[in-house]
Amino acid sequence: MANSMFQQSFEKLKNYCEAEGFKGWDPYDGLNSKFFKALRLNKVPFFRLAWIQLFKRNPINLRNLLLVPKEYNPKGLGLFLTGYCNLYQTEKKDEYLQKIEFLADKLLELQSEGYSGSCWGYNFDWQSRAFFLPKKTPTVVATSFISYALLDAYDITKDERYLQTAISSTNFILNDLNRTEKKEGFIFSYSPYDNTRVYNASLLGSKLLSRVYSYIKDETLIKVARESVLACVNAQREDGAWIYGELEIQNWVDSFHTGYNLECIYEYQKYSGDTFFNTIIEKGLDYYLNNFFLEDGTPKYYDNKTYPIDIHAPSQLIATLYRLYALQENKELVDRVLAWTIDHMQDPKEGYFYYQLKQTKSSKIPYMRWAQAWMFYAFSFYFLEKNHEKQHC
Secondary structure, rough: HHHHHHHHHHHHHHHHHHHHOOOOOOOOHHOHHHHHHOOOOOOOOHHHHHHHHHHHHHHOOOOOOOOOOEOOHHHHHHEEEEHHHHHHHHHHHHHHHHHHHHHHHHHHHHHOOOOOOOOOOOOOOOOOOOOEEOOOOOOOHHHHHHHHHHHHHHHHHHHHHHHHHHHHHHHHHHOOOEEOOOOOOOOEOOOOOOOOOOOOHHHHHHHHHHHHHHOOOOHHHHHHHHHHHHHHHHOOOOOOOOOOOOOOOHHOHHHHHHHHHHHHHHHHHHHHHHOOOOOHHHHHHHHHHHOEEOOOEOOOOOOOOOOEEEEHHHHHHHHHHHHHOOHHHHHHHHHHHHHHHHHHOOOOOOEEOOEEEEOOOEOOOOHHHHHHHHHHHHHHHHHHHHHHOOOOO
8 A cells, every 4th residue: 555655656746847847946046036136135145144044944935926936956956867767777668768868968068167077066056154155166965966866877878978977076076175184084075165064065975986986996086985984983973973064053963964974984885895884884873763753754854853844854764774775674664754754745736745844834835956856866766675675576
């Protein structure tokens, strides 16, 4: 019964995303507002941050009214690309192959120019409390997800452009990102223009270097990847948790970034053959599974409180457990979480997933990258695991 419900849910989501042409809004795209630009307040950091928060926190979607267009988000396209690659592995349909080629080619078009290697940013200016990044400023997060997706596409199509672009992206990570030296190893910055020390971002850089190493066997890649992993695992708490980053304002522990950390360290070990961090992974996975999901399947955002319930949390659970080869042994939990998410966070008519549920007024805006792309990505790993089970029966 669950499998039938999951398949129907996914088909509704897929139909919605394809009908929208993979373009959409984002929680952080407020600065794309033509109205805001006309006010000439976009040079002042306070107003930029306040405007973004007005859009992100508001349960009413102001984007049509204030002239924010639906656009391609490169990271969202990367998630969709990996999703279609996973689907193609389960069933070699021409429609999946066509989508793979379309999305991969679109990502080649959307690269940020002027850096040491291939790289990508977001389709909007972004002001955080820590720094400001103009539209298309490349980040290690966007670049790692997209290059991973291009490698997935290369494995299927053997189109050399996808492989070479992913290889080139390691030059961006090695040469353009800043590094904060630690007692052991270092932490990559989020972008070339900041010195933030965010563990999941640095680990995503390590993850990409490790996978590219598996294609070209450049020892520099694996050596640098290990240095970043070492610095980040040293930041793990005794109970297995990681806070988000090292700034005073980054001391929370959340679900999906914990999932990123585990996945990245595991992928480093998988491609390097270095199993030094097994205990770190085991301890972190135990904390993750025991602190972010309630008995009825409710996915928590933070380890110490339930709300807001963010769509990214259940989607990352599936991806993390798949990458760690732990999905099958935790399938009961995954099925509960996925069923709860469909019941509470999918629009029954349109098929898209909501952004966040809150105790007061929830945000049910259909964000393309943050919600739809992530759930598409998650479903694809779920079906890929199911396909593996079938083959081994």
